Amino acid sequence: MGENLLEMNDVNKSFGDVAAVHNINFRVGRNEIVGLLGDNGAGKSTLIKLITGYHQPDTGEIFFDDQRIDHLTVAQARALGIETVYQERALAEQQPLWRNIFMGRELTNRYGLMDVKRMKQETDRLMLESMGFTSTAVTADSVIKTFSGGEKQGVAITRALHFKAELIILDEPTMGLSLSETRKLMDFVADIKRQGKSCIFIDHNIFHVYSVADRVVVLDRGTVSGEFYTKDITLDQLMEKMYRVAETGSLD
Numbered sequence: 533m534g535e536n537l538l539e540m541n542d543v544n545k546s547f548g549d550v551a552a553v554h555n556i557n558f559r560v561g562r563n564e565i566v567g568l569l570g571d572n573g574a575g576k577s578t579l580i581k582l583i584t585g586y587h588q589p590d591t592g593e594i595f596f597d598d599q600r601i602d603h604l605t606v607a608q609a610r611a612l613g614i615e616t617v618y619q620e621r622a623l624a625e626q627q628p629l630w631r632n633i634f635m636g637r638e639l640t641n642r643y644g645l646m647d648v649k650r651m652k653q654e655t656d657r658l659m660l661e662s663m664g665f666t667s668t669a670v671t672a673d674s675v676i677k678t679f680s681g682g683e684k685q686g687v688a689i690t691r692a693l694h695f696k697a698e699l700i701i702l703d704e705p706t707m708g709l710s711l712s713e714t715r716k717l718m719d720f721v722a723d724i725k726r727q728g729k730s731c732i733f734i735d736h737n738i739f740h741v742y743s744v745a746d747r748v749v750v751l752d753r754g755t756v757s758g759e760f761y762t763k764d765i766t767l768d769q770l771m772e773k774m775y776r777v778a779e780t781g782s783l784d
């Protein structure tokens with residue numbers, strides 16, 4: 533088993549004249565949290581869409597779990613254990629928590645009917661053990677629209693982990709979240725690490741990325757302009773480097 537869960541070698545993706553992703557070499561280790569930083573238009577979302585099968589690369593190779601993946605589709609990416617958690621879209625607002633956890637993967641009994649009791653029990657267990665929801669106000673029957681933005685993403689992350697996602701991708705998950713919700717979301721990301729899985733965490737906010745990531749990758753105009761292990765660099769040093777990239781477009 534190779535040390536990388538995901539590996540992208542010299543990957544290119546253009547839209548007309550725009551090289552959204554240009555000769556990218558990018559990897560995610562097993563049980564690694566990678567923070568992806570970069571300005572608007574740097575190519576972050578395009579990179580993610582290449583990993584999730586939404587776009588196909590023009591050239592280059594992508595390996596996942598030591599297998600070369602060509603012509604990946606969204607469904608195949610999901611089957612491989614690549615899950616993207618979106619702020620919106622992710623959950624059915626009018627439905628209770630337990631339905632959201634098992635949406636599309638309902639547990640059935642031996643007659644092929646939905647096993648509501650077991651799904652609710654499993655939801656209660658997940659809430660306590662994995663989501664850390666201790667509030668008695670939240671139960672398996674709570675309707676999702678009453679949850680905060682951070683809690684909703686926590687539900688989506690928990691669901692992904694429960695269904696054996698290997699790589700969880702969060703594209704700007706803290707956007708529009710309050711301070712306390714952001715902190716909660718960070719705890720959920722830490723859960724991904726604790727459960728032995730990997731994560732790509734995209735955020736404009738360097739503080740968020742630094743606090744959860746093992747490694748930070750900086751994108752600039754479609755290429756990787758810098759890469760740091762958070763254990764090797766202080767937040768001040770990272771900020772200093774980011775300013776330099778912003779001013780000169782390079783780290784040197």
Ligand SMILES: Nc1ncnc2c1ncn2[C@@H]1O[C@H](COP(=O)(O)OP(=O)(O)OP(=O)(O)O)[C@@H](O)[C@H]1O
Nearest residue numbers: 547550551552570571572573574575576577578579
């Ligand atoms: N489907 C598309 N068609 C045409 N151009 C695109 C498409 N998707 C992205 N681009 C262009 O590719 C470049 C990279 O865009 P991308 O969305 O990957 O950036 P980003 O880093 O996610 O930015 P943001 O921080 O604003 O989300 C931009 O110049 C963008 O306009």
Ligand SMILES: [Mg+2]
Nearest residue numbers: 576577578703
């Ligand atoms: Mg984006």
